[in-house]
Amino acid sequence: MSTAVPETDESVRRSQLTPLKLVGLVCVFLALCLDVGAVMSPAWVTADDQYYLSLWESCWKPASTDNWQCSSTLGSDWQVVTLALLLGGGALVLMSFLVALVAVCIGTRRRFYAPVAFMLFAAVVLQACSLVLYPIKFIESINLRIYHEFNWGYGLAWGGTIFSLGGGVLYCLNPKSYEEYY
Numbered sequence: 001m002s003t004a005v006p007e008t009d010e011s012v013r014r015s016q017l018t019p020l021k022l023v024g025l026v027c028v029f030l031a032l033c034l035d036v037g038a039v040m041s042p043a044w045v046t047a048d049d050q051y052y053l054s055l056w057e058s059c060w061k062p063a064s065t066d067n068w069q070c071s072s073t074l075g076s077d078w079q080v081v082t083l084a085l086l087l088g089g090g091a092l093v094l095m096s097f098l099v100a101l102v103a104v105c106i107g108t109r110r111r112f113y114a115p116v117a118f119m120l121f122a123a124v125v126l127q128a129c130s131l132v133l134y135p136i137k138f139i140e141s142i143n144l145r146i147y148h149e150f151n152w153g154y155g156l157a158w159g160g161t162i163f164s165l166g167g168g169v170l171y172c173l174n175p176k177s178y179e180e181y182y
Helices: 009-013 019-040 077-106 110-141 152-172
Strands: 045-047 051-053 057-060 069-072
Touching: 019 077, 019 110, 019 152, 077 110, 077 152, 110 152
Parallel strands: none
Antiparallel strands: 045 051, 051 057, 057 069
């Protein structure tokens, strides 16, 4: 007497959630958080408590006063392009997170793996372009005669890009080929 339950269309349509995909979802969430932190960060470049540059404004403190003077960075083409590429990548990370989350909630995951991975890889390309462009154009166009460093905002953006890449790789793994992982 067999107690096996015959497979129905519903059980075939639903795929098992694997730990790799859950880790991928966590990577995408972390990438999203890091991207938001990077865009909102006031410190992309700092220089000895006399200058700081974010994606939105540039501030400096003249040596004779304690007051900071700030101006918008959106007047410079390269800074607008950097911001647009970073926001475009962030939007793709957000969409991929939402698609992956909906796929986990409704249970039809397998058909969403490829689009999520594609969006994440596209976000990595956009964000990596912006993060390579930023220091090149900064050094070309802004002449600081004091020690300056790329600060934690820039690092958060790289962290978000790396987590997006990790999430994309995890969503590319075929669960049928890697059964030993779960």
